[in-house]
Structures are given as C-alpha cells and as structure tokens.
Amino acid sequence: MISFLLRRIAYAVPVLLGVAFITLLLFDVASGDPVSIKLGKSPDPVEVEALRIELGLDKPLLGRYIDFLRQIVTLDFGTSWADDTPVREIFKRGVLPTLSLSLPAFLLGGLVSVSVSLLVAFYRGTALDKSITAMAIAGISVSSLIYILVGQWLLADQWKLFPIWGYEYGPSAVYFLALPIFIWVLLSVGTDVRYYRTVALEEIGKDYVRTARSKGLEERHILFTHVLKNCSVPIITRMTIAVPFLITGSFLLEIFFGIPGLGSTLLTAITNSDLPVVKAFTILGAVLYVLFNILADVFYALLDPRIRLG
C-alpha cells in the first residue's frame, strides 16, 4: 500500500510541476505584460521599474518559476492587486460560504442520483425507466443558466418562497442557501443518473447476479445488497474526483445568489485582471484535483479486493 502511494505521488509531482509552469506561462508571458495590466496604459517609467522588481519580473523565466513554486509550497501567493489583501485571507474568507453551499448540495445530489438510478435499474425496460431516462437527457440539454434564471425568477421573485439574493453567516444561512442547493441538485441529477444507471445495468448483467437469482433470492435483495455493493466502487470514485470542484465552488450559483464564496471571488478577480488571485486559484484547483485523484485510486484499491497494488 505504502509503496503504491509513494509511486502514485511520485508520478503526480511532474504533473504538478507542469501545471505550475503552464500557469506561469499563461499569466506572466501569454497575457502580455502584467505590469501594464496593473498600472494601466501609460504608466510612469519609474513606477514600472519598481513594480517589475517588486513582482520579480526582472528575473529570467526560470527564476520566476522557482519563485512561483516557492509560493505554492508555502501557500503564500502575495497580495491581491485590487485591494492589497493577502490572497490567503481572500481564500479563508470565501471557503466557508462556498462549502456551506456545495457540501450539502453534493451529498443530497449524490443520494438522490444513486437512489433514482437504482430504482430505474430495478424497473429497467419499463415505462418508468424510459421516461426517467428521457427526462434525464432532456434535463441535461437545458443550459444551467436557464435553471438558475428561471428558478430564481419563478420561485424567489414570483412565488416568494425563497430570498432572491444574499447571505448570512451562521445558522440563518440555510434560509439563503435552500434555493441554490435545490438548483444544484437539479443540475447534477441528470448527468449522474445516466452514469449510475449504466453502472448498475452493467452489474446486473453479470454472472453473480444470475447465480443469486437461481438461488431464489428476491430481486430487491439482490439489487440492494449484491449489486449496490459492487456499484459502490465506481460511485465512490466518481464522488471523490468531484470533491475539488466543491471547493472551487459553483461560479454561477454564487454570483446569482450573492453568496460571497470562492467562485464569485474568482470571477471578480478575473474581471478586475487581478492576476495573483486568478493564478493562485488555478494552481490550487489543480493541486486539489491531483490529490483527490490519488485518493480516488486509493479508495478504489481498498474497496475492490480484485485490484492488486503490486
């Protein structure tokens, strides 16, 4: 196990180095001159020189790369260009509102999708299966923006069931989060049901299910104990890989509902050309993605005894 982990991590290191390099290239080279982005079109040359040295732009690319790697390791990404707050503070501020939306939505969505797809797999080939599958295809064909706009307009503006906009820290956040969570679940269920249904149907076609049936076991028992156990490997893998996206949050939901999380922070940073924040975001997103992929592999190996970690 340990040697497997070490090998997996060793493989991730060059990938992360590559991501860091791409990020650096994207933001410091391809974007033109960061100094002119910060200081505007016709800046004072003395100021420009000072800023170049402050940002380390006078160094060669390799030097800047090493600086950036140091930033990543120490998690110190400097300060925002917009208001000089340390980037770390910005993250600390945004992470709680983001998680308060994404975590419940993710768990609820997972629960709904798995149960619906098991139900659909149980009634496979019937009208129920066909109509739910058709609904799932139709559901994923609607733009996520439409769900948000119509949900906000209809449920919050017209029927006044939920507040339209805003956020409060503490337990009263539930009041503001209910509608965005509902929309998130709606958005994720279509894709997930389609995926989990395929997974479940694949399992149902396997030999052990036929054996269980010929032993005279009840179909329901087969589905919920035998099939579900075998399906749990792809389900958990898929859910683990999705975790980093909970932290980057939902840009759209956060913007629309005024939740001061990381997603809306990033968007503000992009519109303000706030390079340090966008850069930190990109690289942290990638690091989390790589880490959780390793974790998914570990779960996969732990759950499925057929997989050897040789």
Place this chain on the structure above:
Amino acid sequence: MTEDAPTTQAPRTPAREAWRRFKRNRSAVICLAIFVAYFLVALTGQIIEIAQAGDNTYAMTLNELGLDFEEGANPPSSDHWMAFFGTTSAGKSVLLRVFHGTKVAFVVGTFGAGLAVVIGMTLGLMAGFLGRWVDEVVQYLYSTIASIPYLLLMLALAFIIRQGPISAWYQERFFADYISLGLFNIVLVIGLTSWVTLCRLVRAEVKKVRELEYIQAARALGFGDARIMFKHVLPNVFHLVIINFSLTFVTAIKSEVILTFLGVGVDREPSWGQMIADAKSELMQGIWWPLAAAGIALFVLTLAVNYVGDALRDALDPRLTE
C-alpha cells in the same frame, strides 16, 4: 453463403452499413433533420439580415426597420415575422437575434470542436502508434491539462487571450472581418481545452489496432509510419472521432453561453449567451420572451445533437455489427 446473392445492390461499404443502422432509429433521424434545419438557419440568417436592411439588422429596433411597433419591449406577436418572438427591452427583434445566435453557435461548435478533434486525434494517433517517448510526452501533456479544473482553465485562457498579444495579432488578419475577435477567442479556448478525452480514447484504441496483422503486413511492405498511421490505422478509430465531435459540439455551444455570460466570450454581436445574459434583468421586469427564445433554441439543438450522438455511437461502433 447468401451474402453473394444481391449483386445488383450497391456494395456494402462501412459507411453505408452505418447509415443503414442509423436510419433504423426513427427519433435519431428526426433529430438529424432538426440539426440540418438549424444549420440552414445559421447559413441563411445572415442572408436574411442583409436582405432586410444590410448588415447588423439585429442591432436595429423594429421602428428603425420601418415597422410600426411600440418603443421598447413588445411581447411575441404574429403581426410581422420579425416580431414573432417579440422584441427586447431595447425594441430589437428577438427572432433576428436568435438567428444570429445560431450562426455564432455553429461557428463555435464546428470550429471549436473541429480544432479539439484534430488536436486530440493527431496526438492520440501519434502516442498510440509511435509509443516510446512520444507516448510519454503526450500522456504527460494530457494529464497536466486535465489537472487544471475545466471551467478554470477555460476562464483563465479566455482571460489571457483577451489581454495578450494574440488578440492584437488576430485583429490584423483578413478573417477578423468575418469572425469577430470574441468568437475567435471562444473557438480557440474550446479547441485548446477539450481535446483530452478524445486523445485518451484514440491512444488506447490505436495501441490495440497497432498489434493487428494487417498493420504488420503494411510494415513488411515497407510503408512509412505516417502512411500507416493515417491511411491504415485512422479509419479503424475514426468512429471515435465522429462520436466525440458530436459531443464536443454540444459542450462547445454550452461553453460559449457560459463564457459569454461571464463576460469573457462573444461581444459586439448577439449570441445565445448574450441573450441569456441580457435576460437576467429583463426577466425581473416580466420580459420573459428573449430568455424563452434563446433557451428553447439552445435546448432543442442540444437535445437533437445529444440524441444523434447516442445513435451514432450505436451505428458506428464496429463491435456492434450484427
């Protein structure tokens, strides 16, 4: 063998076989027809526009076009075809904007997905066929790209292309007059970010095909790598390319909507994303028809292409031949 009997019929080429299987799926054929209809709208939209009042008719209000309508928003009406979907809060024809948006969607879908497919296919072929260090490099490249969260990568890239020297370069090219900078940005962003899935699939499939006897035969005949790759291996993995193109086409159009909505996409011309972005404030004033029009246009096209994509998978997969 009874196979030889119908000699008068056209020979059974793989493409014809696939089409025969595809045709059996009624709803997929209907969806294909819908797709073609959209394509025609995308082609003729601009012609209609120019015939009405010259270029950029979508930017004029119905009054400016010489029609008798109230200033500002008009609900959908059957008085004139241009008012079929009503007018926006600025008094412009929603239908014309949907038409123009269709053109934008097709440019984004075709060129964005096209670029992604070409990159993914070529890299996948090279990695799978040439193996060794090429394979290592390509694998490294796609694991790195895949590690950056998709929306983040798209946003970052869109942001950079806008800031940087690429847009300055683009503006001096002759095609800048036909495809606006915002549109070009989107195409580039989608092309450069969406090739990973296809590359993985092609690489894995080519690795299997490479070991088959006919490839060894081609090698024995002394054919070069490039010739074997593109003439002998590629046709055997091309179904992956076609299926993936249809999927990426949809993703591209949906990405345009989101990027434009977030302010880093198409600007200075109407697109579905632009219409949905405008609808945000209009909706609160009870003006629901621009959103409905753009939303339905997007929905029907997405649904049709999703369906065609599923049917293509069934029709093209060589393992499913009966």
